[in-house]
Amino acid sequence: QVQLVESGGGLVQAGGSLRLSCAASGRTFLDYNMGWFRQAPGKEREFVAGIIRRGENTDYTDSVKGRFAISRDNAKNTGYLQMTSLKPEDTALYYCAARLGLGVGRTANAYTYWGQGTQVTVSS
Secondary structure (H helix, E strand, C coil), X not given: CEEEEEECCEEEECCCCEXXXXXXXXXXXXXXXXXXXXXXXXXXXXXXXXXXXXXXXXEECHHHCCCEEEEEEHHHCEEXXXXXXXXXXXXEEEEEEEECCCCCCCCHHHCCEECCCEEEEEEC
């Protein structure tokens, strides 16, 4: 199995940027496809972005396309979510997740392993 720890969240003004990191330990990070999800108060957890094992395929929810970029450095066992042009509606607890199997999963139940989350707050 793999353990995931997110970092990099914080408070930022609208239009600003943040880079989230997801450090993996345990089983080889390269074995897993990775995703980022977020959950705002009173809302369901939603898919943000996903990337397959070697990073050649990525997927994004429509609301973040052109603003967020997912990447990974398998040599460092770390995944990233670069967030730019942040909006107040991006405010949420952000989670990274890992899954075996094929392709990028867009639903939370497609992922087996989860981090504890990192808070992102965007002020207007």
